[in-house]
Amino acid sequence: xxxxxxxxxxxxxxxxxxxxxxxxxxxxxxxxxxxxxxxxxxxxxxxxxxxxxxxxxxxxxxxxxxxxxxxxxxxxxxxxxxxxxxxxxxxxxxxxxxxxxxxxxxxxxxxxxxxxxxxxxxxxxxxxxxxxxxxxxxxxxxxxxxxxxxxxxxxxxxxxxxxxxxxxxxxxxxxxxxxxxxxxxxxxxxxxxxxxxxxxxxxxxxxxxxxxxxxxxxxxxxxxxxxxxxxxxxxxxxxxxxxxxxxxxxxxxxxxxxxxxxxxxxxxxxxxxxxxxxxxxxxxxxxxxxxxxxxxxxxxxxxxxxxxxxxxxxxxxxxxxxxxxxxxxxxxxxxxxxxxxxxxxxxxxxxxxxxxxxxxxxxxxxxxxxxxxxxxxxxxxxx
Numbered sequence: 001x002x003x004x005x006x007x008x009x010x011x012x013x014x015x016x017x018x019x020x021x022x023x024x025x026x027x028x029x030x031x032x033x034x035x036x037x038x039x040x041x042x043x044x045x046x047x048x049x050x051x052x053x054x055x056x057x058x059x060x061x062x063x064x065x066x067x068x069x070x071x072x073x074x075x076x077x078x079x080x081x082x083x084x085x086x087x088x089x090x091x092x093x094x095x096x097x098x099x100x101x102x103x104x105x106x107x108x109x110x111x112x113x114x115x116x117x118x119x120x121x122x123x124x125x126x127x128x129x130x131x132x133x134x135x136x137x138x139x140x141x142x143x144x145x146x147x148x149x150x151x152x153x154x155x156x157x158x159x160x161x162x163x164x165x166x167x168x169x170x171x172x173x174x175x176x177x178x179x180x181x182x183x184x185x186x187x188x189x190x191x192x193x194x195x196x197x198x199x200x201x202x203x204x205x206x207x208x209x210x211x212x213x214x215x216x217x218x219x220x221x222x223x224x225x226x227x228x229x230x231x232x233x234x235x236x237x238x239x240x241x242x243x244x245x246x247x248x249x250x251x252x253x254x255x256x257x258x259x260x261x262x263x264x265x266x267x268x269x270x271x272x273x274x275x276x277x278x279x280x281x282x283x284x285x286x287x288x289x290x291x292x293x294x295x296x297x298x299x300x301x302x303x304x305x306x307x308x309x310x311x312x313x314x315x316x317x318x319x320x321x322x323x324x325x326x327x328x329x330x331x332x333x334x335x336x337x338x339x340x341x342x343x344x345x346x347x348x349x350x351x352x353x354x355x356x357x358x359x360x361x362x363x364x365x366x367x368x369x370x371x372x373x374x375x376x377x378x379x380x381x382x383x
Contacts, residue, residue: 021063078196085192091170093127103127106163113154119144133167206289208306216315217253219310222255223286227317231252246323256285265316272312276305289313 060098087101088096096103099110099117102308108119117123121143132139140162146155175182178192192356194205208217221227230243230253245253258284259265269281269288278295282288291309292302322330 001065018191019110071303075193078193080193080196085177085189085374086174089173089175089182090127091167091168091172093167093172095172098130099123100125113158115151116144116154116158119151127167131162131167133169138165138167174256179280206306206310208310209275210303210307211310218314220287222259222313222317223289225255226339227255229255229258231255247320252281259313259316260285260288262316264319268312268316273310276308 013300062362075082083102088101090096090103099120100108100123102108105112110123122129130141132141139161146152176184178188179185205216205220216226225232230240230246232255234240234243243252245251245257245262250263251257251261260269273279273281276295278291282291282294287294292306293349295302295305297305319330
C-alpha cells in the first residue's frame with residue numbers, strides 16, 4: 001500500500017502536542033475558571049481546540065512515520081540514527097525543506113551556511129521554492145541581497161554544493177540505506193540492530209529449527225545473562241529470602257553456577273562429554289553454548305549435539321523452577337521420563353527431514369538415559 005510522503009518531524013510535533021494536551025487538560029481540571037453552559041471550563045475548551053481540534057483540521061495523511069518516530073529514542077540508545085537509515089531522495093523538492101532538512105551533504109544547510117539562513121526572509125521554505133528546473137536548467141530563487149565578505153563566501157560555497165543537485169519531475173521520497181535495493185526489509189534492519197546491540201560475534205543468535213522457539217530464545221537469554229536467577233533478581237533490588245542455589249544450596253545462584261558449576265549440571269556435562277567422546281567440556285557458559293563451533297564433527301552430528309546442549313540447559317532450568325515453586329519437591333528419578341515425552345512431541349512436529357529426525361531422536365533418547373543416570377547418582381550422593 002502506498003503512503004503519501006510525510007515529514008517525520010511534522011509527525012513528531014503532532015505526537016508531542018498530544019502529550020502537552022494531556023498535561024494541560026490535567027492542569028485545567030484544577031483551575032477555578034468560569035464554566036460555559038455546556039459544563040466545560042473556558043480554559044479546557046481552548047486547550048481542546050489548540051491541541052486536538054486544530055491539529056485534526058490540518059492532520060497529516062496516514063503514514064508509517066508515526067510508528068517509526070516513536071522508536072527513534074529507543075533506537076538511539078543502541079547507536080542507531082534513523083536519519084542515516086532512512087534518507088531523503090529529492091524529486092521535485094516540493095516536500096522537503098531547503099534549510100531545515102538534511103537532503104544534500106551530511107548536515108542541514110542552515111547549520112553549514114548559518115549566515116545565509118539568518119538572512120533568508122522565508123526560512124521554512126521547500127527545496128522547490130529555492131531550486132527549480134526550468135527548460136532543462138536549474139533556476140535559483142534567492143529572496144535576500146548578497147553582500148561581500150562572509151556572506152559572499154558562504155553563497156559561493158553553497159552554489160558550488162548545489163551544482164551537484166539536479167531536480168526531477170518525480171515526487172520526493174525516502175530510501176532505505178541498509179539495502180542495495182533502497183527498499184525497506186525487516187532482515188536488513190534486524191541485522192543492523194543486532195550489529196549495534198550485540199557485543200561480539202559470540203553473542204549472535206543461535207537458532208536450531210529442530211527445537212521449539214521457546215528453547216532457542218531461552219538459550220539466547222542464557223548467553224546474555226537475562227534469566228531471573230536469584231543473583232540477577234537481587235541485583236535488581238528484589239528482596240529474596242536467599243540468593244543461594246536452590247538445587248544444591250552450595251553457592252550464590254548465578255547463571256554460571258546453575259548451568260556449569262552446580263553438582264547436577266557438572267555431572268550432566270561430564271557424561272555428555274564421555275558419550276560424544278569430546279574430551280572435557282567448556283567451563284564458561286557462553287563457550288559451552290557454542291561448543292559445537294569448536295568440535296571437529298560433521299554438520300549433522302553438530303546439529304544433533306547442539307540439540308543436546310540446548311535441551312540440557314532447558315532441562316536444568318525447568319528442574320530448578322520446579323524445585324523453587326512446586327509445593328512438592330520434584331522427584332529426580334522421574335525427570336527423565338517426563339523429558340522423553342516432551343522431546344518426542346517437539347521433534348515429531350518440528351522437522352520433516354527423516355534422516356536428521358532419526359539422528360536427533362537417537363541423540364535425545366541417549367540424553368534422557370544420561371539425565372536419569374546422573375540424577376539417580378546425585379540422589380545417592382555420588383558425583
